[in-house]
Amino acid sequence: MRKALLFTVLSLFCCLQAFSQDKKPFVTLDNLRLNTRVDYTLDYHPGYDTIAPSTDHGFAGKYLVVALDGTLGNKFSYHLRQRINAPNIGFANTFFQGTDWAYLNWNFTDNFFLSAGKQVVAIGGWEYDSNPIDIYYGTEFWNNVCCYEVGASLNYVDNARKNQVLFQVCNSPFINQAMQSIYAYNLMWYGDFGVFKTAYSVNMIEYEKGHFINYISLGNKLQFKGVEMYLDVLNRASFEQEQFFGQDLTAIYGVGVDIGKKWIVFAKAGYDFNQAQLPNTEAYDQYVTPGKKVDFESLGFEYYPLGDRNIRLHLCGSHTSVDGVSKYQANLGLTWKIDLLNLKK
Secondary structure (H helix, E strand, O other): OHHHHHHHHHHHHHHHHHHOOOOOOOEEEEEEEEEEEEEEEEEEEOOOOOOOOEEEEEEEEEEEEEEEEEEEOOOEEEEEEEEOOOOOOOOOOOHHHHEEEEEEEEOOOOOEEEEEEEEEOOOOOHHHHOOHHHOOOOOHHHHHOOOEEEEEEEEEEOOOOOEEEEEEEEEOOOOOOOOOOOEEEEEEEEEEEOOEEEEEEEEEEEEEOOEEEEEEEEEEEEEEOOEEEEEEEEEEEEOOOOOOOOOEEEEEEEEEEEEOOOEEEEEEEEEEEEOOOOOOOOOOOOOOOOOOEEEEEEEEEEEOOOOOOOEEEEEEEEEEEEOOEEEEEEEEEEEEEEEOOOOOO
């Protein structure tokens, strides 16, 4: 069924382009990619078992993703990313739950555009914005957040294309049934100041009707030639808790260094904690539970045998502490990203 659906979509675009009489077809297919990743993972839990330490390991197919983008005339563009291997986290186990995004943009002026459909929930931070296929270890927040929902946004981009501000209204990531009538209200700013870039947001997200968890997310990135580093800080708070700042927090630091054309060495550390409430109470924060403390550190490398970014081998290791209990993990994986529009015989 999925192969038939993909074939039908491709056939439709080919026909529309073939029958167009304009120099520029009304419908264009500008990007069509197949991205795949498989891993071998080994987890070691010292002291997890009362008799002997526990070790879990095995192979897993992490991602099988098709992404396509194109235009519809001069004012519209379409964007789709579909995970074929498994549905995303959500209440409905349907094919559409495996759709990361499927939306249209209407560029009604040079500076403003409307976007509608299934979208990324506009929450700031560079870990959050990263393609999941490129994340080996994530924070507790990243591992649990439902980041794709149906909604609409109004976007402004300045003339220099250096700053983008958007306001988005979408279904709350905490919905567990259709037509639940809870929403997320998100204000986001992307800034580009040369070596320094921002991904900042403020968010009001209903976890129950009339009850909100509020985010202030500050994503900061520095990019130099061959070096990239970022620092994300995410403060979460309910209006119902006594102290708004510093009680429920995620912080992430990451750095990557290019070594020649084929190697990247990287390190990452993250910390989540929620001290806004006592354990085993009704949680305002649905992703980092009350009383929980999690931190991790990871180190690894990526190897690109062709010198481009199409084939990647990674090896990395991490240490994670959950409420003082340690876990160690090693991860070896292979990723390939195929541009289906530029296949050569």
